Amino acid sequence: MDRLRLHIEQITPITDEEFEFIRSFFTLKKVRKGQYLIQEGDDVKYEYLVLSGIYKVFYTDDQGKEYVCMFAQENWWMSDYSSYFNQTPAAMYLECLVPGEVLCLTLYGREKLASEMHKMEHFFRVKMTRGFVALQQRIKILLFNAPQKRYEEFAKLYPVLIQQIPKKMIAEFLGLRRETLSRLYTNSK
Amino acid sequence: MDRLRLHIEQITPITDEEFEFIRSFFTLKKVRKGQYLIQEGDDVKYEYLVLSGIYKVFYTDDQGKEYVCMFAQENWWMSDYSSYFNQTPAAMYLECLVPGEVLCLTLYGREKLASEMHKMEHFFRVKMTRGFVALQQRIKILLFNAPQKRYEEFAKLYPVLIQQIPKKMIAEFLGLRRETLSRLYTNSK
Numbered sequence: 001m002d003r004l005r006l007h008i009e010q011i012t013p014i015t016d017e018e019f020e021f022i023r024s025f026f027t028l029k030k031v032r033k034g035q036y037l038i039q040e041g042d043d044v045k046y047e048y049l050v051l052s053g054i055y056k057v058f059y060t061d062d063q064g065k066e067y068v069c070m071f072a073q074e075n076w077w078m079s080d081y082s083s084y085f086n087q088t089p090a091a092m093y094l095e096c097l098v099p100g101e102v103l104c105l106t107l108y109g110r111e112k113l114a115s116e117m118h119k120m121e122h123f124f125r126v127k128m129t130r131g132f133v134a135l136q137q138r139i140k141i142l143l144f145n146a147p148q149k150r151y152e153e154f155a156k157l158y159p160v161l162i163q164q165i166p167k168k169m170i171a172e173f174l175g176l177r178r179e180t181l182s183r184l185y186t187n188s189k
Numbered sequence: 190m191d192r193l194r195l196h197i198e199q200i201t202p203i204t205d206e207e208f209e210f211i212r213s214f215f216t217l218k219k220v221r222k223g224q225y226l227i228q229e230g231d232d233v234k235y236e237y238l239v240l241s242g243i244y245k246v247f248y249t250d251d252q253g254k255e256y257v258c259m260f261a262q263e264n265w266w267m268s269d270y271s272s273y274f275n276q277t278p279a280a281m282y283l284e285c286l287v288p289g290e291v292l293c294l295t296l297y298g299r300e301k302l303a304s305e306m307h308k309m310e311h312f313f314r315v316k317m318t319r320g321f322v323a324l325q326q327r328i329k330i331l332l333f334n335a336p337q338k339r340y341e342e343f344a345k346l347y348p349v350l351i352q353q354i355p356k357k358m359i360a361e362f363l364g365l366r367r368e369t370l371s372r373l374y375t376n377s378k
Contacts, residue, residue, distance in 0.1 A: 059329055067332035069325065082322045091329075114314065118307040125303065125314035132317055133271045135324040136258065140248055140280075142331040143256035143364060175332060 003051055004103060007075060011126050012119045022120065025109035031055075031096045038094035044083040046104040050076050053100020054164060058172075059092045068173040070138070071097075071161050077127060097165065142175060150174045151184040192240055193292060196264055200315050201308045211309065214298035220244075220285040227283035233272040235293040239265050242289020243353060247361075248281045257362040259327070260286075260350050266316060286354070331364060339363045340373040 004026060005019050014022065031037065031053060038044055040060070048055075055072040057080070069092060072078040080090045084107055114121040134157075141153040154174055155162055162170065171181040193215060194208050203211065220226065220242060227233055229249070237244075244261040246269070258281060261267040269279045273296060303310040323346075330342040343363055344351055351359065360370040 059332065061338070067329070069328055069332065081318075082325060085318060085322060114311065118310060121307060121310045121314055122303065125310055125317060128314060128317040128321055129270075129274060132321045132324060133274060135321060135328065136271060139258055139324065139327060139331065140256070142328065143248065143258065149250070 004049065007049070008120075008123055011123050014119060018117065018119070021117075022113060025113055026103045026105055029102050029104055031100055031102055033096055033099045035096045036093060037096065037102070038080050038083075038090050038092065040090050040093060042083075042090040043087075044080050044090050045106060047077055047079040047081075047084055047107075047110065048094075048102040048104055050074055050078065051101040051103060053096055053102070054098040054161070055102075056095050056097050056169065057092055058095070066172055067175075068169060071158065071165060071169075071173065073161060077131070097169075147174070147176050147180050147184060150176065151181065193238070196238070197309075197312055200312050203308060207306065207308070210306075211302060214302055215292045215294055218291050218293055220289055220291055222285055222288045224285045225282060226285065226291070227269050227272075227279050227281065229279055229282060231272075231279040232276075233269050233279050234295060236266060236268040236270075236273055236296075236299065237283075237291040237293055239263055239267065240290040240292060242285055242291070243287040243350070244291075245284050245286050245358065246281055247284070255361055257358055260347065260354060260358075260362065262350060266320070286358075336363070336365050336369050336373060339365065340370070 004023060005014070008014060008019075008022065026049075028051075029048075037046075037048060037055070050072050052074060055078060057069045057072065057078060059067045059069060061067070070078070078094060080092045080094065082088070083090045083092075087107070110124065114124055137153070137157060141150050141157075151174065154170065167181055167185070168178055171178045174181065193212060194203070197203060197208075197211065215238075218237075226235075226237060226244070239261050241263060244267060246258045246261065246267060248256045248258060250256070259267070267283060269281045269283065271277070272279045272281075276296070299313065303313055326342070326346060330339050330346075340363065343359065356370055356374065357367055360367045363370065
């Protein structure tokens with residue numbers, strides 16, 4: 001839980017007492033490779049803070065084809081936010097690619113922390129703002145049709161992940177064919 | 190400015206005194222058709238709350254081709270958020286399609302309001318959260334390759350805009366060719 005404190009204090013300083021209150025809302029969960037934290041149709045009880053491991057958030061279409069929405073690694077927050085905030089059934093999947101640990105936070109806990117502590121309202125606002133800006137960048141990647149451009153933007157955004165995630169998944173994330181991506185990898189070396 | 194108060198009170202009640210403080214940070218601006226509120230390379234001084242009119246946020250590539258990131262209408266907030274929050278030169282354009290009025294808020298004003306009033310920190314967090322969820326939906330539209338699916342999702346998200354915006358721009362927004370979109374329009378009638 002010390003890492004939770006470090007994570008929060010990157011945005012706002014908190015006292016020992018405040019941290020005790022905050023940590024009481026989080027539960028630790030170990031996650032195995034291939035385990036699903038969310039599946040389509042589930043009630044989405046938690047938002048997750050990644051302590052370790054790598055995770056994939058994706059949709060499927062009627063034919064079962066996967067569309068990767070995001071990859072998450074250490075210190076990222078992840079959930080099916082539309083379902084989490086609106087309390088509607090999950091429309092996506094959250095799967096563990098590399099095993100690790102996550103901290104779980106309910107919507108009740110999140111809202112309670114934000115309403116009782118201005119500092120935590122601030123923390124969640126800043127995190128959400130950064131997430132919003134990251135999604136705008138993601139849209140920019142998808143809008144630029146040129147595969148070369150998409151690949152370059154991805155490499156800038158995820159310098160670590162690009163080494164650790166199978167190329168097939170990166171191709172899905174970028175909306176490219178596997179062969180197109182292989183060509184770009186070769187050219188960039 | 191009364192509309193600003195109504196807008197804020199949809200999320201949190203405020204007193205007359207609080208509203209006087211809040212309104213002091215906003216300035217009103219009339220916008221003409223074709224006017225740019227932001228151009229690539231600009232310092233991004235403001236976030237805008239749309240009172241009336243329709244606006245288009247877009248990127249261009251090296252060849253000058255446009256990629257529409259979002260359309261904004263009444264009660265939407267808009268800016269080049271990456272540049273606004275990080276105080277870096279604008280990477281996109283914000284253009285007025287249908288004339289109207291906007292309220293302008295500096296980053297200094299935004300952060301001051303959030304730090305001095307827990308209620309406004311809450312307001313901005315809630316707005317940013319909704320914006321984040323909307324962007325996730327936008328990504329979902331872009332990831333689904335089937336043009337029919339993209340069009341249906343767009344029609345659900347923007348039932349009003351779809352009547353008011355030229356088809357050419359909707360095609361750019363959806364990453365579709367103009368002819369493909371026309372076919373979908375015809376089929377959906």
